[in-house]
Structures are given as structure tokens and as C-alpha cells.
Amino acid sequence: MPNFQAHVFVSLRPSVLDPAGEAAKAAAKRLGIKGLSKLRIGKSVDIEIEATNLEDAKSQIELLSDRLLANPVIENWVMDINSKDQDSENKTLNK
Amino acid sequence: MTIGIVVFPGSNCDRDVLWATDCCLGMKTRFLWHETKDLNDLEAVVLPGGFSYGDYLRCGAIASFAPVLSSLIDFVNRGGKVLGICNGFQILTELGILPGALTRNKKLHFICDNVPLYVSSNRTKWFVKFKPNDLIYLPIAHGEGRYQCNEDTLKKLQDDDSIAIRYKNNLNGSLDEIAGITNKKGNVLGMMPHPERACDEKIGGIHGRSILQALLSS
Numbered sequence: 516m517p518n519f520q521a522h523v524f525v526s527l528r529p530s531v532l533d534p535a536g537e538a539a540k541a542a543a544k545r546l547g548i549k550g551l552s553k554l555r556i557g558k559s560v561d562i563e564i565e566a567t568n569l570e571d572a573k574s575q576i577e578l579l580s581d582r583l584l585a586n587p588v589i590e591n592w593v594m595d596i597n598s599k600d601q602d603s604e605n606k607t608l609n610k
Numbered sequence: 611m612t613i614g615i616v617v618f619p620g621s622n623c624d625r626d627v628l629w630a631t632d633c634c635l636g637m638k639t640r641f642l643w644h645e646t647k648d649l650n651d652l653e654a655v656v657l658p659g660g661f662s663y664g665d666y667l668r669c670g671a672i673a674s675f676a677p678v679l680s681s682l683i684d685f686v687n688r689g690g691k692v693l694g695i696c697n698g699f700q701i702l703t704e705l706g707i708l709p710g711a712l713t714r715n716k717k718l719h720f721i722c723d724n725v726p727l728y729v730s731s732n733r734t735k736w737f738v739k740f741k742p743n744d745l746i747y748l749p750i751a752h753g754e755g756r757y758q759c760n761e762d763t764l765k766k767l768q769d770d771d772s773i774a775i776r777y778k779n780n781l782n783g784s785l786d787e788i789a790g791i792t793n794k795k796g797n798v799l800g801m802m803p804h805p806e807r808a809c810d811e812k813i814g815g816i817h818g819r820s821i822l823q824a825l826l827s828s
Contacts, residue, residue, distance in 0.1 A: 588711040
């Protein structure tokens with residue numbers, strides 16, 4: 516079966532206060548970063564999965580994200596996914 | 611009838627609850643290892659405080675898939691009593707048995723203190739010994755206790771008289787000062803404060819006693 520590589524990015528919903536992001540933003544300003552208007556912290560989950568096809572891999576990761584990786588009450592998530600085999604071919608081509 | 615206290619890897623208030631229910635209040639209590647599925651002889655289940663499964667991902671997220679909790683929704687629907695304390699409250703929201711979510715405290719501090727709370731509702735048996743607006747003192751010890759939910763959920767909690775206790779001083783930034791809620795039926799209570807640490811005058815208070823006594827009907 517083909518292998519797929521995915522990244523799921525989990526972030527707090529915009530309406531939910533992110534105290535860790537606010538603390539990091541305050542430190543960024545002390546560092547001298549200018550023009551910073553937003554800094555919110557989320558999670559990135561690195562996934563490899565074997566599935567019959569891309570649609571199957573996507574539906575597995577959607578279930579995983581909805582039920583486990585993110586809490587829909589307070590968080591949103593987005594996914595990047597591509598074929599791992601294709602990815603390594605691309606890397607070879609790039610060389 | 612018996613009270614079951616769930617023991618997850620990482621629970622650290624399980625023995626405190628046993629001390630309170632069994633030693634202080636004389637109620638028959640036993641531990642439930644997280645891998646068990648048998649809740650048949652129990653009248654009540656307590657999900658204790660701590661850091662279940664390390665609280666990786668989100669507080670209570672991994673615990674909500676524990677074998678011992680696979681029949682908890684049926685147990686609740688049959689009228690079994692469930693008390694989630696601190697991490698246990700977080701698990702009940704992750705399971706969807708109680709609405710909303712517990713998020714990082716507003717000022718990021720882990721707060722460990724004996725705090726004043728208002729009893730908002732004495733509709734359920736958990737708080738029947740108090741009157742609305744009674745001021746009680748219970749210990750809190752959490753880093754992620756800021757209650758959050760959407761407007762519709764908050765209105766439903768208010769309409770159903772399901773907000774059980776509120777912080778007098780909203781230290782963690784919870785929505786509507788919420789410290790503990792019940793389900794509509796009243797057999798499930800989730801609360802961030804620790805009633806099991808307030809069952810003996812010698813260690814600072816007894817306002818937790820009647821909350822735990824509600825676990826058993828007799």
C-alpha cells in the first residue's frame with residue numbers, strides 16, 4: 516500500500532485567549548521585533564500513514580484530528596498531505 | 611453500594627479521594643484500574659485529579675479513550691453518579707459528558723490555593739446542604755482550569771441551572787466565573803476545586819464533605 520506523509524496544524528480558535536501566545540508576544544517585543552500584531556501558538560503533528568489511496572489517508576487523518584488531535588470546542592485544525600513515495604521522488608529530482 | 615475511583619497512570623489524587631470517602635466519611639470505596647471495564651457493582655464513579663497519561667496532547671484527551679471509561683456514558687445514562695475533580699473535570703469535557711473545555715489559566719500560573727467560591731445552585735444533590743450564594747472555601751491546584759464554551763452552551767448551562775459553583779475571585783479567567791458544572795439530570799458534577807482536600811478541620815476545612823457524601827444515596 517502507498518505511504519502518505521501529513522502534517523496536521525492545530526490552533527486555538529480565534530475567539531479563545533492564548534495566554535502562552537500573549538506571553539511570547541510580549542517577549543518578542545522586548546527582543547525588539549517591530550510591527551508584530553499577532554503571535555498565537557499551536558501544535559504541529561507529523562504523521563506517516565499507509566492507506567489504499569489519498570482519499571482513504573485523508574479520511575483517516577480527518578477522524579484522528581476531529582476526535583483526538585484537536586478539541587473542536589476550542590481548536591481548529593488544517594492538514595497538509597502528500598504521497599511519501601512521490602515526495603522522495605521529488606527530492607531525488609531536486610538533487 | 612460502592613464508590614469506584616478510577617486510577618489512570620499519572621493520577622495523583624486517587625488516594626486523597628479514598629482517604630476522604632472511606633477514612634473520613636466511612637463510605638465503601640475501591641480503586642478502578644484504567645484497564646478495567648466493569649462498573650456493575652458501583653453507585654458512583656470518581657475521576658480524580660492528576661495528570662492522566664501524562665496529560666499529553668491536551669489535559670484529559672488521552673484518558674477519554676481509556677477502557678474504564680468506555681462504558682461511562684451508559685453508566686451516566688442509567689443514573690450512576692459521576693464526579694470529576696480537576697483532571698477528572700477535564701476528562702468529562704473531553705468525553706462530551708459535560709459541555710465546554712478547560713484551557714490554560716489566563717495568567718499562565720499554576721494556581722495552588724484555598725479559594726472562596728459561591729454556590730450558584732443547590733438544585734442537585736451535590737450542593738443540597740448549601741443555599742444559593744453561600745460562600746464556601748475549597749482548595750484549587752491547576753494550570754489549566756479556565757472554563758470556556760460558546761455563547762449557546764453558556765446560555766443552556768444558565769437556563770438549566772447547571773452552573774454549580776463560581777469563583778469569588780476569578781483567578782484563572784473562567785467564563786462566567788465557572789468553577790464547576792453539572793449535567794441537566796444532575797447526576798454528573800465536574801469541578802476544578804478539590805472537595806477531597808476539605809474533609810477535615812485539621813487540614814483546613816470541611817466544605818468538601820457534603821459534596822462527597824452525595825456520591826452514595828444512603
